Amino acid sequence: MKKKFLNRIVFRMASAVLTAGIAFGGLGALKVSAAPKEVSPGIFFDAEYYAAANPDVVAIVGTDPKALYQHWVNYGAMEGRLPYLGSNIAFDATYYAATNPDVVAAVGTDTMALYKHYITNGIYEGRLANQEQAAKASKQAIEAKKKAEQDELYKKIVNKINNENQYADSVYNFINQARTDKSSPVNIVDRADSLKAIAELRVEEIQEEFSHTRPNHTDFHSAIRFHHQYFEYEGEIIAYAADPADAIVSWKNNPDAMKTIEDGVYKKVGIAVENGYCVVIFIGGDAKEIEEDDD
CATH class of the missing domain: 3.40.33.10 (CAP)
Incomplete structure (x- = not known):
């Protein structure tokens, strides 16, 4: 079947699509983990990440995943608290697919499938979500290499002296x-x-x-x-x-x-x-x- 890449679709935090009356669907299956779970269609939350990033919230509601999620729905989203690692990173499905053929081979080119892979696996594997990230990483790599070369030269000069x-x-x-x-x-x-x-x-x-x-x-x-x-x-x-x-x-x-x-x-x-x-x-x-x- 001929693969068709979707036009660039950028994902932002899921809070953008939430309303105060959002249903708490799927929360019963939510467990503390090192990666986000889809608590309802298109809505992801990582209780472990949220707890670690917000000790003040834990002091009030504890570490129960349901309580943490409810806090985010009621308060955290509006306060700018992140529901999971990478939720504030723009995701470009076309870029992600083009630069990760092994992921495409595993999950296909569906935008949501690619995004799920990124937030549950890719971000932890060091995969990049968009071209801007890649450019920044390239610049940082160049700067790191330059600094390493300068440090090495400095060491050589010091050793020579x-x-x-x-x-x-x-x-x-x-x-x-x-x-x-x-x-x-x-x-x-x-x-x-x-x-x-x-x-x-x-x-x-x-x-x-x-x-x-x-x-x-x-x-x-x-x-x-x-x-x-x-x-x-x-x-x-x-x-x-x-x-x-x-x-x-x-x-x-x-x-x-x-x-x-x-x-x-x-x-x-x-x-x-x-x-x-x-x-x-x-x-x-x-x-x-x-x-x-x-x-």
């Missing part, structure tokens, strides 16, 4: 341990934020070209000058290794790097790590600011 901070801490501890093993009395270096800023500039540069020579073809000293400073003693070591332990090994195998690390003339360091690249700037002696030209 934490890992890079731990990397820098490992390098700093190694430098002082190497100096402790080499010299007596112990000659510990301090970390300086002003030097870290210089190291951060350099760590970006060595990702382009891994060298003590900067992209502008000057040496690392000019990075210190860029911050309007110069020191009596200045040094730099660099490494590229995902693990700080590997960076440390590379320095141990580099006599020039170890000479800089162990040299007591250096009193402060700035350390920067990014994407596995590491730069340590060393300074010692007197610091002087570079005066900028007026012209």
